[in-house]
Amino acid sequence: MNNAHLGKNDSRYFFFFIPSHQHHNMIPGNDTQDSEFLLQGLSMKPELQPLIFGLFLLMYLITGFGNLLIILAVSSDSHLHTPMYFFLSNLSFVDICFTTTTILKMLINIQSQRKAISYEGCISQMYFYMLFAMLDDFLLTVMAYDRYVAICHPLHYTVIMNPRLCGLLVLLSWLISTLLSLLETLLVLRLSFCTDLEIPHFFCEIKQIVQLACDDTLLNDTIMYFTAVLLGGGPLAGILYSYSKIMFSIHGISSPQGKYKAVSICASHLSVVFLYYCSSLGVYLSSATAPHNSHSSATASVMYTVVTPMLNPFIYSLRNKDIKRALKRVIHIKREIVLGLKKHP
16 A cells, blocks of 8 residues: 555555555646545544444434425425425425435445545535535524514414515525535635545535645635625524514413414424534534544534434424324325235235
């Protein structure tokens, strides 16, 4: 094994090495597109790889199945064709895409015992990761606005939250997320990378990639932090404003039943918001307090890239009678189809 391009303690960890005839690709300049990045993953210990594979495969399947059930329940039940469930089904779709973007390549790499990801694959993964993370952010904000209108302006709810506005809010979320992700990706594409292309993460995260560049990254860092403040501060401020108005409205409700109903409407969404922002803040704090220990940041990232999308269906279904009823109906229909197929093979 040629260890010229590995750190002095790194050679014993890697399942994959770069053959000597590929070394010329891993230099600054126009040949960067032909090179490969190495995803170090959550742990470099070979004995932990089967455990990580099994755990993440299970979480991925639960996330996909749970969110798919939410989408099926909302689409199949006419009682759930309301703005709240329209936004929820969009959030479920985005969460499926989000976890697929981050987890799937890691599972493939563990199974094949290779840590490599192509330059094109890494850039694509980075773009879609940013796209779906931003969409999560915007959809949670839109859902908070929907709860605000439902509780603070109940008599005008159907007029304000009409299908046209709901569609427009989702379309704007996609448009802004797509453009911002594209901007950051194009700025990364102009960079050349050094010979050390090891990413201490389980997916291609933009901050980790920019740190590997040989060029001046001031513009990238500026846009990256500006976008983080814009997406972290703006939507969060909107959510906090919506819930401050909601709290005042709930305080003014005289009947205990009315208060309970208003609180139960918001509880699920507020739980998801709390999970999403606390885990995101955890990632930021872990990378800020321990900048040289990037593996702690990768571990913290698991919370909002894997755990939060996995818990969303449970949070929304456990406290929601409408979703429970729709899910029972979907499961009943599936059972009838299976029984019908068995009777008529």
